[in-house]
Amino acid sequence: MGCSFPVLIVIIIIVLAVGVVSLLSGALGKAIVGDVGLPDIFTVDAPHVQLPAEEIGHIGPITITNTLIASWITIVVLVALAWAVTHRIKLIPSRLQSLLEFAIEWLLNLCTDVAGEKYGRRFFPIITTIFLFVIMNSWLSLVPGFGSITYTVAEHGEEHVMPLLRGANTDINFTLALSIVSFIFVCYFGIRYSRLLFFKQFFNGGRFIRGHGLLFRGKVKAGFGSIGFGIIDMFVGFLELISFFIRLVSFAFRLFGNMLGGEILILMMLFLMPYLLAVPFYGLELLVGAIQALIFGGLTLVFVTMAVTLHEHEEAH
Amino acid sequence: MEGLGINLPQLIAQIVSFLVLFGLLYFFAYKPILRMFDERSQRIKESVEQAEKVKEEAAAAEEENRKKLETAAKEGQEAIARAMRAGDEARQRAQQEAQVEAAGLVEKARQEIQRERDEVIGELRQEFADLAVAAAEKVIEKSLDKEAHRELIEKVLDESTGLDKE
Numbered sequence: 431m432g433c434s435f436p437v438l439i440v441i442i443i444i445v446l447a448v449g450v451v452s453l454l455s456g457a458l459g460k461a462i463v464g465d466v467g468l469p470d471i472f473t474v475d476a477p478h479v480q481l482p483a484e485e486i487g488h489i490g491p492i493t494i495t496n497t498l499i500a501s502w503i504t505i506v507v508l509v510a511l512a513w514a515v516t517h518r519i520k521l522i523p524s525r526l527q528s529l530l531e532f533a534i535e536w537l538l539n540l541c542t543d544v545a546g547e548k549y550g551r552r553f554f555p556i557i558t559t560i561f562l563f564v565i566m567n568s569w570l571s572l573v574p575g576f577g578s579i580t581y582t583v584a585e586h587g588e589e590h591v592m593p594l595l596r597g598a599n600t601d602i603n604f605t606l607a608l609s610i611v612s613f614i615f616v617c618y619f620g621i622r623y624s625r626l627l628f629f630k631q632f633f634n635g636g637r638f639i640r641g642h643g644l645l646f647r648g649k650v651k652a653g654f655g656s657i658g659f660g661i662i663d664m665f666v667g668f669l670e671l672i673s674f675f676i677r678l679v680s681f682a683f684r685l686f687g688n689m690l691g692g693e694i695l696i697l698m699m700l701f702l703m704p705y706l707l708a709v710p711f712y713g714l715e716l717l718v719g720a721i722q723a724l725i726f727g728g729l730t731l732v733f734v735t736m737a738v739t740l741h742e743h744e745e746a747h
Numbered sequence: 748m749e750g751l752g753i754n755l756p757q758l759i760a761q762i763v764s765f766l767v768l769f770g771l772l773y774f775f776a777y778k779p780i781l782r783m784f785d786e787r788s789q790r791i792k793e794s795v796e797q798a799e800k801v802k803e804e805a806a807a808a809e810e811e812n813r814k815k816l817e818t819a820a821k822e823g824q825e826a827i828a829r830a831m832r833a834g835d836e837a838r839q840r841a842q843q844e845a846q847v848e849a850a851g852l853v854e855k856a857r858q859e860i861q862r863e864r865d866e867v868i869g870e871l872r873q874e875f876a877d878l879a880v881a882a883a884e885k886v887i888e889k890s891l892d893k894e895a896h897r898e899l900i901e902k903v904l905d906e907s908t909g910l911d912k913e
């Protein structure tokens with residue numbers, strides 16, 4: 431086990447004690463065993479689920495919410511980490527530099543693998559920023575104490591107690607902002623490299639118009655065939671257009687739903703059975719945060735790659 | 748929309764914060780780190796190339812050394828062969844010279860012997876003639892003309908082959 435027998439015994443006793451306390455103080459235990467009168471400090475309140483981010487204050491027209499503050503903290507942490515490494519960057523890396531380099535290199539390789547050598551380096555900064563922002567948001571919100579710092583606001587004579595920090599991923603404004611960035615990014619590179627083809631995938635009326643031309647010249651069969659396929663083309667283009675805009679929504683809600691769900695899950699578990707039961711879910715949320723970050727960044731990468739390589743598909747047909 | 752809490756200022760604030768993060772990370776992380784990657788790969792490429800070059804040079808030097816050794820060995824062998832040949836020649840020449848000298852010595856000795864023999868024979872003949880003249884004088888008591896006598900004896904001696912001159 432890697433430790434001596436007495437130490438093992440002590441560890442087992444501590445775990446058992448924590449288990450008993452968590453069983454007795456949680457809602458689950460109380461329902462089964464009944465309230466045994468443990469001090470309040472051991473019990474965790476039932477989570478108060480609120481979808482919109484809580485408002486903390488106002489700066490001019492902008493409402494400062496706890497998620498906005500959390501995203502700023504994430505920015506500060508990321509930039510501080512980057513600066514700590516790169517203000518004295520060395521050819522032979524230190525440990526911290528290796529860590530950051532590992533992450534950057536992995537993402538760079540991901541970009542060049544998916545998008546190719548030519549585009550990979552261009553896409554890399556945005557993709558990496560998305561990935562780092564999302565993963566850091568979700569991991570920072572798992573830091574103990576993150577959600578338990580509260581802030582009291584007096585409003586309409588009532589006092590509202592709300593967490594000062596809340597993971598930015600759990601705010602639809604943040605996820606929507608990120609998906610808008612990703613959407614604009616895809617459009618920008620799509621138009622820049624595919625030019626008209628980028629629009630042609632949505633509005634493909636070429637065959638429809640050609641069909642009329644054929645009809646006009648008296649080629650009835652070919653003309654009607656072309657018009658028929660032209661209508662299908664236009665319908666496919668319409669579907670493409672819809673799915674293109676749906677992505678905007680699905681990106682935002684996938685991240686929002688997953689992260690908010692994870693947060694509520696952990697709070698629920700803390701309520702049901704504090705200490706022990708929440709531990710595996712913390713691990714799960716670490717994984718989910720990484721996966722969601724990878725999905726957001728990876729899908730953006732895939733879509734932008736598809737958008738810039740439209741002409742290759744055209745040639746392949 | 749209200750229930751989800753979507754509102755425009757919030758959205759814009761979050762987009763702005765994303766762009767701020769993007770800008771900051773671009774200058775503090777991506778640019779320096781990518782430059783570092785490029786520099787490092789450049790360095791590695793250079794070192795590998797240099798190592799390759801050094802290896803090639805070493806191989807060339809070894810090859811050259813080998814060739815030098817080979818030529819040196821060949822030259823050494825040639826020198827030895829030449830020396831042996833020179834030695835042989837010298838020996839032969841010495842032998843020949845010795846033979847010639849020996850032959851000369853033998854010839855000289857033979858000539859000496861011949862000369863001494865001739866001398867002795869000449870003396871003997873002289874004495875013998877004188878002796879014969881004295882004896883004849885005694886016998887006939889008559890002194891012949893010494894000159895006539897000598898001629899006679901010479902004649903006799905010439906006829907006899909035993910004490911021939913030459």
